[in-house]
Amino acid sequence: MKLVLGVDAINPPLTGIGRYTWELAKHYSIGDYGFENVRYFSSGKWIADPLSLLKKDLNRRAGSRITKFLRPPAGVRKWRLQRAMRDSLFHSPNYFLPESATEGVVTIHDLSVFKYPETHPAERLHHFERSFASTLSRSSHLITDSEAIRDEVSSFFGWAKEKITAVHLGVLPEFRPYEATTLVEPLGRIGLSPGGYTLCVSTLEPRKQIDRLLDAYSQLAVEIRKAYPLVLAGSKGWLNDSLQEKIGRGEVDGWLRYLGFVPEASLPSLYAGARAFFLPSLYEGFGLPVLEALASGVPTLTSNSSSLPEVAGGAAWLVEPDDHVALREGIEKVISDDVWRAAAIKRGLDVASEMTWERCARRTAAVYKALN
Incomplete structure (x- = not known):
């Protein structure tokens, strides 16, 4: 044909x-x-x-x-x-x-x-x-x-x-787990260290619900936010003036880093070095960043709506996208529950291996x- x-x-x-x-x-x-x-x-x-x-x-x-x-x-x-x-x-x-x-x-x-x-x-x-x-x-x-x-x-x-x-x-084969020693140099260029931050990769647009992620993260215990500041990567998108204000406040308070657009070649290292990944989006046709995080061996939280549970395949912690308390508690679990994290990493790698x-x-x- x-x-x-x-x-x-x-x-x-x-x-x-x-x-x-x-x-x-x-x-x-x-x-x-x-x-x-x-x-x-x-x-x-x-x-x-x-x-x-x-x-x-x-x-x-x-x-x-x-x-x-x-x-x-x-x-x-x-x-x-x-x-x-x-x-x-x-x-x-x-x-x-x-x-x-x-x-x-x-x-x-x-x-x-x-x-x-x-x-x-x-x-x-x-x-x-x-x-x-x-x-x-x-x-x-x-x-x-x-x-x-x-x-x-x-x-x-x-x-x-x-x-x-x-x-x-x-998912590209570049998205995979890396030894921490190989991540020190590329992450160090942007002031990060392996395992010393959490991550969200998303265009800043309303249905991604980044504002809700920031609201929940700002209420975590101070020691968690200090040990694992949230790194936000993605282009500015649209309809997000109030979100930009929240980002500015989080950066001033010291628990948030906004990187803006990150070149594709730098993303595998950024994912692999993260302690956890979050995408509490209201609606996704697929949610490629979730798959990239799973392939990178990163414990992940996402919404229980639209296609996201399907993509996660039982490997991510799922929350109602509009439930503030569930989101805050889920973030803390994905960061801190070592037993759940170990099982989630293994399951995530299995799920990602099937999607090439x-x-x-x-x-x-x-x-x-x-x-x-």
């Missing part, structure tokens, strides 16, 4: 959807997945090599040459595009089919834009209002990141579950072939 993979989400730095798209593109370009051929499409043009999308400087230097190669005259371009779409299966890993695709497979990562519209910027809401109904009308099959979201999509849009497949995401990007790519390819 011939495949066209939409790669518009591949932009540095990679988001969760960008990572998912890149891993599919990478695996399909180097592995044997039974395709007659694979082509890549982004923003109305063909992409010869998806890796070029991660190299902005290279793209700028070679821009005129690449454009000339990928953008033939308009009439020829339209004919080629329509023919390629007609002869191939199109998969969009990022919610929307391009207008040139009369049908295809679409990955829906979550329904937060419909369930929690107040947590999204206006331009994203408008994009869904304009284009998502058209995408659904042309989709022959849907993919979700979890069974929880598969159930939601089926119920919300009235789709038969037979036309929706859940395919778990994967190679497995994700193969299960996704199996969806394509079932439709062919």
Whole structure:
């Protein structure tokens, strides 16, 4: 079969959807997945090599040459595009089919834009209002990141579950336990020491409930906060002015470090050196940071809502996302209960070992072939 993979989400730095798209593109370009051929499409043009999308400087230097190669005259371009779409299966890993695709497979990562519209910027809401109904009308099959979201999509849009497949995401092999001695130098560069902090990795947006995490953490015993300050890593996101104020107060009080965006290459060390990991999010389509923490051998707390229990697989301490007392007590347990921690680390490594990007790519390819 011939495949066209939409790669518009591949932009540095990679988001969760960008990572998912890149891993599919990478695996399909180097592995044997039974395709007659694979082509890549982004923003109305063909992409010869998806890796070029991660190299902005290279793209700028070679821009005129690449454009000339990928953008033939308009009439020829339209004919080629329509023919390629007609002869191939199109998969969009990022919610929307391009207008040139009369049908295809679409990955829906979550329904937060419909369930929690107040947590999204206006331009994203408008994009869904304009284009998502058209995408659904042309989709022959849907993919979700979890069974929880598969159930939601089926119920919300009235789709038969037979036309929706859940395919778990994967975790990079770099996310694993490391000897403390190997972490001293990379963590020392940012003023941290192995085992001397706890961690949350999240974009600062409302449904992640970072404000509730900070409220609970601020009420821990002083000796716990002093021994294990909370490190918060992630881009600033949106709709978070009051959260920024709380972050500032926590930093002044000395129990919080906000690192902002952390380069992907630095994340494995940051995870592996943490005493514990927390993600009390209200809603996640998958919750990739939870999987990364489990793979790193870090005891984890997360919410008992949406896909998070499914991803955690019995390895994390689960709490009601809006229960302040349960969150505070859960944080203390995950930090301090050595018996629970030892069992959670072992279980977490077992869960993470089953979720690889190679497995994700193969299960996704199996969806394509079932439709062919």
